[in-house]
Amino acid sequence: MELKVALLTLVLCAAAAAATADYVRPPPRAMLSFPWSKKDSSEPEQVHISLAGEKHMRISWVTSSKHSPSIVEYGTSSRNYSFSSQGESTSYSYFLYSSGKIHHTVIGPLEHNTLYYYRCGGEGPEFQLKTSPSKFPITFAVAGDLGQTGWTKSTLGHIDQCKYDVHMLPGDLSYADYIQHRWDTWGKLVQPLASARPWMVTQGNHEKEYIPLLEDSFKSYNSRWKMPYEESGSSSNLFYSFEVAGVHVIMLGSYTDYDKSSDQYSWLKADLSKVDRVRTPWLLVLFHIPWYNSNTAHQCEGDDMKAAMEPLLHAAGVDLVLSGHVHAYERSRRVYNGKSDPCGAVHITIGDGGNREGLAKEYMEPQPEWSMFREASFGHGELMIVNSTHAFWSWHRNDDDQAVRSDQALLTSLSGTGCLAEKGHELRKMLLEP
Numbered sequence: 001m002e003l004k005v006a007l008l009t010l011v012l013c014a015a016a017a018a019a020t021a022d023y024v025r026p027p028p029r030a031m032l033s034f035p036w037s038k039k040d041s042s043e044p045e046q047v048h049i050s051l052a053g054e055k056h057m058r059i060s061w062v063t064s065s066k067h068s069p070s071i072v073e074y075g076t077s078s079r080n081y082s083f084s085s086q087g088e089s090t091s092y093s094y095f096l097y098s099s100g101k102i103h104h105t106v107i108g109p110l111e112h113n114t115l116y117y118y119r120c121g122g123e124g125p126e127f128q129l130k131t132s133p134s135k136f137p138i139t140f141a142v143a144g145d146l147g148q149t150g151w152t153k154s155t156l157g158h159i160d161q162c163k164y165d166v167h168m169l170p171g172d173l174s175y176a177d178y179i180q181h182r183w184d185t186w187g188k189l190v191q192p193l194a195s196a197r198p199w200m201v202t203q204g205n206h207e208k209e210y211i212p213l214l215e216d217s218f219k220s221y222n223s224r225w226k227m228p229y230e231e232s233g234s235s236s237n238l239f240y241s242f243e244v245a246g247v248h249v250i251m252l253g254s255y256t257d258y259d260k261s262s263d264q265y266s267w268l269k270a271d272l273s274k275v276d277r278v279r280t281p282w283l284l285v286l287f288h289i290p291w292y293n294s295n296t297a298h299q300c301e302g303d304d305m306k307a308a309m310e311p312l313l314h315a316a317g318v319d320l321v322l323s324g325h326v327h328a329y330e331r332s333r334r335v336y337n338g339k340s341d342p343c344g345a346v347h348i349t350i351g352d353g354g355n356r357e358g359l360a361k362e363y364m365e366p367q368p369e370w371s372m373f374r375e376a377s378f379g380h381g382e383l384m385i386v387n388s389t390h391a392f393w394s395w396h397r398n399d400d401d402q403a404v405r406s407d408q409a410l411l412t413s414l415s416g417t418g419c420l421a422e423k424g425h426e427l428r429k430m431l432l433e434p
Ligand SMILES: [Fe+2]
Pocket: 145, 171, 172, 204, 205, 206, 288, 324, 325, 326
């Protein structure tokens, strides 16, 4: 194993010169079209699942009927449901649109790494989900700015093939952009994947849908994509954390207050104070607007949040930061405060799931010293965390309908280095600050 890791390191180092790929990419693809669905049905649709605390999973779905119960029946053999859970429901209206009944039901305790069969609302088709492993290895799929175009379909197909345990989406989900039925069509588009593995999301600008005096921000997103914020001691669905198989993942909101007097900052300090790097050697953070971006699109948009929060994340020894927003891919070296830093985090921008706005093709020149690899193509990422110290990251470009590995890196956790010992004092001081 050690020899394999050493050989892989050698190969990756040889390919490690900072690179901007020179690649001729296929043209944009149109929005997908969806058949109109029948009304007043209690048939579950838009089924998706998310982690909801130790050994629990939240099942979410929509029915057009307001009378369908928020019950989930489940078990480890098909059509034989030994357990059932009763959940909650909500709905919302937005201008002239009225949503269906949105159900959220937590099931568990569940066994790790186990296939479960389940049914929503007491009728309709049976779904299957696989719970996450309790320990390494674990594989995350990552794609931001997904949308619902032909390229989205291609990306989802590639993710489906990669045998992931948990999907993470750093913002910009449906590109509904005020047109609410697009949330419904997107829910149907992702259901085959999102009903089978937990999808953990955070919000982007396309989730905001704010209309002054008429509609609040994130109304549809919060109603439909309930994440485990209560389970992680947060007061808002816009920032939360979860732990899975030795990994602590923090989801932050780029469009909610983040300064030192904000609820989000206070919650982040409290959450970091609970992180135990023996129990969870890996510490990951996701948010929408990248802090390290050498694409000309969205330049410097993340600077204020970076100024407010980067010192805290650096003191905590964050291993990897994943962002979206810029419709291209970029991977940094370990970086902090604008420069390479051996105790900083690796930042990856992966806002290239397949949205209708197309790619951001222009880059700043010269390529900054912290920027390791950058390419404007649609694609997805895979993060296989092998053990407490090593992980393998790869980014897969959508080359027509094939997934082609275009970037890869061996990542090491800061928990296996002297960085954390050095930062302990710094972190304690910041956590104690009023
Ligand atoms: Fe965005």
